Amino acid sequence: MDILLHLESEHEGIIYIFTQKGICIYDMKKLSNFTLYVIVCIIWGCGSKEEASPKNKENEPMNTMYFACSTLDPGASSQTLEWRDWDGLGGNPPRLSGSMTLMPNTDYIAWVQLANEAGVIGSGQFMTDEIKNEMDDHAFFYQPGNASLWTITKHQLDTRGRIYDGAISFKTGNSGVIPLKITLKHQPGLKDGTLSPGSIDIEANFNITVQ
Structure with missing residues (x-):
């Protein structure tokens, strides 16, 4: 597990x-x-698991992101949004699938999964475990367009106690729409808890409804 x-x-x-x-x-x-x-x-x-991270490794090849969340209630089901950009920058617009409607003023847990799909949904290679094994060189950043509707309440840390955030817990605010940008940064030897250092491995935009 x-x-x-x-x-x-x-x-x-x-x-x-x-x-x-x-x-x-x-x-x-x-x-x-x-x-x-x-x-x-x-x-x-x-x-307590720690693994060595290659410091000069290039950006990971990824073109698919899944963002899912669930309340903390026993038996609660999860909701998932999917983002795909198979042909990369300069090609067709990313393909979005799924919808997410959250309750106001409610605690949630959320997680991101990543893949490099080969032009067919569910094909290719899942990259989540590889990124997690290199968490000391990576960090996820969540940028809500409406910050009053989104507050992170628990971070996931890497082996050195710095933010990694492949999984988080957060609390919603009052009703509204949250445009949410999720960015995975590759920051070997550069992590300082901010978005600025390093290069982008993958970046996706979602819309979440709170009502």
């Missing part, structure tokens, strides 16, 4: 383990001691 983010709920006894494949929700009161031990080992084992 490749853990992106682990959260404890305000509901007593509920924990959320956030993975590449989605969200796992556990009711601690219903689990055996052995199962709890296994969960704790997974959380600590994955959270």
Whole structure:
């Protein structure tokens, strides 16, 4: 299980383990001691994993981004937006799929998945794990066009305690539309918590409705 983010709920006894494949929700009161031990080992084992990052590696070839989110409620389903730009800059406009409508003043968890598709949806190579293994050289940045409707409440950090943010938690504001730009920057040896250093691996624009 490749853990992106682990959260404890305000509901007593509920924990959320956030993975590449989605969200796992556990009711601690219903689990055996052995199962709890296994969960704790997974959380600590994955959270402490460190891998060396190549400092002079070129930008990653990626043309597809998935942005998904879910509330923290047990049994909640996720919503996903998809962005594809198969022919790159100067070609056809990016292709957008899906819709996302969020509730006002509500806590959410969100994650990004990346792929280099070969002209067919679902084909090609998923790149999410490769980027996560090189998190010390990368960072995701979320730029909402309406900042009053979007507040990040929990960041995902790299192995050196700097922002990586392949997964986040955030809270919505009042009703409105959020134009959201998500940028993955390649910042080997340059990370300072800001968007400025480095080069862009992939950048996508989405619209999210809050109502």
